[in-house]
Amino acid sequence: MYIIADNLTITNPDVADAMDRTNPEKIFHLVRQCQAAGAEMIDINSGPLTKQPAEKMTFLVESVRQTTDLPLLLDTSNPMALEAGLKACKGKAVINGFSLEQEKLEHILPLARAFDTDIIGYLLYPNSNVPPDGAERLAVALELFAKCQEAGIDGDRLIIDPVIPPLIWQNGHTQAMEVVQVIRTLPDLLGFPVKTIAGISNLTSGRGHQNRKPVFEQCYTAILAEAGLSMALINVFHHGTIAAIRACNILMSDKVFSWL
């Protein structure tokens, strides 16, 4: 399971400030910290970028690229920002992402073919609502896969995000366990070892007992790892979650392991 930093987001005041002032220093610092903490890929969550989308995303991508060669996930719903980011990105980029929403099918999905990249597909309804259970999520997965085929995009370019619900939802824990089954079931359903990604911070987002969040995040991460999750999008400064991923990677390794 790969570790992907969710830290480089517009909701982080340092990132917002760097963008406002077009000064990359705080981004350099954050990226270095993420990489030191164990990030193997970096998600650039720029938000929708309603003003100057191309310039802003180009600035973000170039700033991150000055610091690291890690693969980048370009995380925006704005096709103009996305296209500019893909053009600016030297090295591997992943589109994050599309859904059954008409706007995304028309303007985001084709970019995966045009730029020959992997693309993340969200298990959401066309109106962006979260399906209420695992069966509905699997039905959406089949539709996403069909949309990729229609767009001439190979199935192995698709990375599925089952959308982790927050525990503060009334049935959040039930849905969270259904997501585990979705991840376990997807390869059989689609008939190939489809890759999966999950935004794990979502589980404990919002209010809740701060001191209980880490153990929920760590346990759920271990459970997702055993279910076959390919990529964990996490706050890489949660050291316990990083340690959990590393332990699970060893437990699930085909290689001989020795800690003596």
Added chain:
Amino acid sequence: MYIIADNLTITNPDVADAMDRTNPEKIFHLVRQCQAAGAEMIDINSGPLTKQPAEKMTFLVESVRQTTDLPLLLDTSNPMALEAGLKACKGKAVINGFSLEQEKLEHILPLARAFDTDIIGYLLYPNSNVPPDGAERLAVALELFAKCQEAGIDGDRLIIDPVIPPLIWQNGHTQAMEVVQVIRTLPDLLGFPVKTIAGISNLTSGRGHQNRKPVFEQCYTAILAEAGLSMALINVFHHGTIAAIRACNILMSDKVFSWL
């Protein structure tokens, strides 16, 4: 998933000392500590008790019973000790346990019927060796179930222990993940919701990086919980493992959960 303390064992110097001096004070103290830490059952691991088996086990059981009403697991390979313990035990007792070893089939298994108790069956070969993989473990499970039926013991009295391997074994992590599949498969294989127990301390027993043991134990515990493990036999002073079990019990609860 129930929390069972593995702390009350003859290898604990306080327990050995209490038995040598027939002085229960240290046992009282230990049992109170276990219960405060979250134990819901207590395993009394007396060892084989080659000298005075009945007296020693009676002393142990009565000492624990003076402190707690929790269910007790009587953990010895000595049928005389076991029978004395079952006689001495007021309240719920579980026999821990039997295997396909001839001696145990003849002298331990019948005690479950005689005393109308649950009994733990180990997925071990008749010579007490550990089967090398999951398929062999499942074959043993079918034999244990057949032996129960021959002995007139209901299937729902059987609790299966798949035998967790230590990670220091060359293929320990591979076997550990096969144990997860065994736990997941057993109810379908036997055709009823068979209960399972696992001695989780075994995973990280022996040499190894002390600072990495807790995260391996916690992650593996979460994975076992998702696979459906009924009873976790643990060192209840491992607070992180207790927290993991409690988090998993909430994640897997049918009830509505709120941590607000």
